[in-house]
Amino acid sequence: ADPDPLQDFCVADRNATISVNGFPCKPISQVTSEDFFFSGLMKEGNTSNVFGSTVTLGNVLEFPGVNTLGISMNRVDFAPGGINPPHSHPRATESGVVIQGKLLVGFVTTNNVYYSKVLSAGQMFVIPRGLVHFQRNVGEGKAFTLAAFNSHLPGAVVAPTTLFASTPSIPNEVLTQTFQVKDEVINSIKSKFGA
Ligand code: GLV
Ligand code: MN
Structure with a gap:
């Protein structure tokens, strides 16, 4: 799914200070x-x-x-x-x-x-x-x-952590309405993921 490379390789320069779509090549x-x-x-x-x-x-x-x-x-x-x-x-x-x-x-x-x-x-x-x-x-x-x-x-995108352990967290009313459960169910799930 990534774009085709334009050269044999481009070992990522993790110390580069510039930011591009991908990583710049190490010399x-x-x-x-x-x-x-x-x-x-x-x-x-x-x-x-x-x-x-x-x-x-x-x-x-x-x-x-x-x-x-x-x-x-x-x-x-x-x-x-x-x-x-x-x-x-x-x-x-x-x-x-x-x-x-x-x-x-x-x-x-x-x-x-x-x-x-x-x-x-x-x-x-x-x-x-x-x-x-x-x-x-x-x-x-x-x-x-x-x-x-x-x-x-x-x-x-990990479903349980995306929905129940984001920062900041998704408001409970969104999750109770989505899953058709009471507040305490959402709080219980959130607590399992340290949210
Ligand atoms: C397995 O599904 C993985 O994404 O590593
Ligand atoms: Mn996978």
């Missing part, structure tokens, strides 16, 4: 092999949180070598029963492969149709750009997946 004289390799997805993420899952990012902010190349990758770890809650990526289609465990992967279309499947290690999924999706560990043990994106910075 070629300073580019080394290290810029094109990334070890950040080797480690299992800490899943001790309300969702029992964690996303380890491998986008342009962590891996400057992917700047302008229109790709990036995440690792998602799950405790038993853990969920990567419903979210969407405004700038990318996602394709993933389950590396370990058993995941229920589902998404909902703009016509409100739900598609899902339980996947085991080695099986792949695809989430069309912008659609709300989730993964849930439905196996006995831990699980993890690697997810690739056709953007160097896919972005993530």
Whole structure:
């Protein structure tokens, strides 16, 4: 989904003081092999949180070598029963492969149709750009997946935190009217996300 690159590479210069749509390129004289390799997805993420899952990012902010190349990758770890809650990526289609465990992967279309499947290690999924999706560990043990994106910075709109843990927070009257529940339900949900 990103624009085509205009050169072989443009390793992001994270110290640049100018701001553009993307990141400026580090001078070629300073580019080394290290810029094109990334070890950040080797480690299992800490899943001790309300969702029992964690996303380890491998986008342009962590891996400057992917700047302008229109790709990036995440690792998602799950405790038993853990969920990567419903979210969407405004700038990318996602394709993933389950590396370990058993995941229920589902998404909902703009016509409100739900598609899902339980996947085991080695099986792949695809989430069309912008659609709300989730993964849930439905196996006995831990699980993890690697997810690739056709953007160097896919972005993530995470439904629960977007709605219930924004800064400042969305007024309760908006959420009670939206979900047709009482104030205390909204307060209870907000409190779970530290809002
Ligand atoms: C998984 O859905 C991810 O966005 O990393
Ligand atoms: Mn995703």
